[in-house]
Amino acid sequence: MLKAVLIDDDQSNLSALSEKLRRHCPQIRIIAQCDNGQDGLKAIDSLQPDVVFLDIEMPVMNGFLMLQHLSYKQFALIFVTAYDHYAIKAIRYSALDYLVKPVDIDELKAAVAKAEANRLNQSAESQVQLLLEYVQKKQPRRISIPTFEGLQFIAIDDIIYLEASANYTYIYLSGSLKFLVSRTLKEFEELLPTETFIRIHHAHMINKLFMERYVRGEGGQVVMSNGVVLDVSKRKKAEFLQAISF
Structure with missing residues (x-):
């Protein structure tokens, strides 16, 4: 069973993703749902989830900025975002998973299966670091x-x-x-x-x-x-x- 935190400022998107996970991904147990980056930051650091579903475009603290302030990073990260060329290019650069809204059920199942298979993968933190390098410097080496x-x-x-x-x-x-x-x-x-x-x-x-x-x-x-x-x-x-x- 994978403990999951869901973070999205749009409550309808949060509810839709939660329902799809409950219906189609029984290996997921949702332990927190947050509608802003600040609460998401607190939930991740205190609950230490196995997987985080993260929206990018959020007011005050977007998904990328939230990641910069995390202390705990040992989780599988799956972005859930509207199509944005720059954001998706950054995600692909670090080989992290992403789902485009509205979330396709088959793609959701595949992302969760991958997170489950890689739950002991030690490269997750390095991937997040590479993503942040891209976002901050535009072109990491x-x-x-x-x-x-x-x-x-x-x-x-x-x-x-x-x-x-x-x-x-x-x-x-x-x-x-x-x-x-x-x-x-x-x-x-x-x-x-x-x-x-x-x-x-x-x-x-x-x-x-x-x-x-x-x-x-x-x-x-x-x-x-x-x-x-x-x-x-x-x-x-x-x-x-x-x-x-x-």
């Missing part, structure tokens, strides 16, 4: 990526290039390391800093700091620091040359 074994925290500056593989992505790092990640290359294109990372082909995105040479051609090719040669597509050539100030 690490990213949390979901792998088949769990979560991997990697330094952005260590990424040489990324390669699409259907709905997955291979990330190639300095030191001859690579990870297969259950995210599309398009998602990484939206997450990683555009001043450093360039999509050169439908299958590849590179970190231009690791680019050693550009070879002219119809689209051309780039030679990366690890010796890998990658094609630049004709469609991406002009954008690529502009990005490297050629």
Whole structure:
């Protein structure tokens, strides 16, 4: 059984989520419902829940600000939010779960099952910290990526290039390391800093700091620091040359 705290300033949303959890997620026991960030902060620190369902946009103290003031952070965090591009980008950056209002029951069940499976996961606090870095600094130097074994925290500056593989992505790092990640290359294109990372082909995105040479051609090719040669597509050539100030 997972102890849960629900935090949302809209009472109708709070009631709807509570009812869906009671009907469809029997492994959840709701121990507190709060309609503002201040009360949510007190409830989490005093009750120490296993999972927190948190709205982002709340008056006085929003969800991100509330997280900055928490003492206790050993819980699974599931955001419940209206669609907001910046907020969801921050959440994806830290690989935390989120549900878009109105909450879909199947997505709710999946998020709760994931929280239950990862209840002893020690990376939750690191994910929250990464999220707060993004919110405060706009561009932290690490990213949390979901792998088949769990979560991997990697330094952005260590990424040489990324390669699409259907709905997955291979990330190639300095030191001859690579990870297969259950995210599309398009998602990484939206997450990683555009001043450093360039999509050169439908299958590849590179970190231009690791680019050693550009070879002219119809689209051309780039030679990366690890010796890998990658094609630049004709469609991406002009954008690529502009990005490297050629």
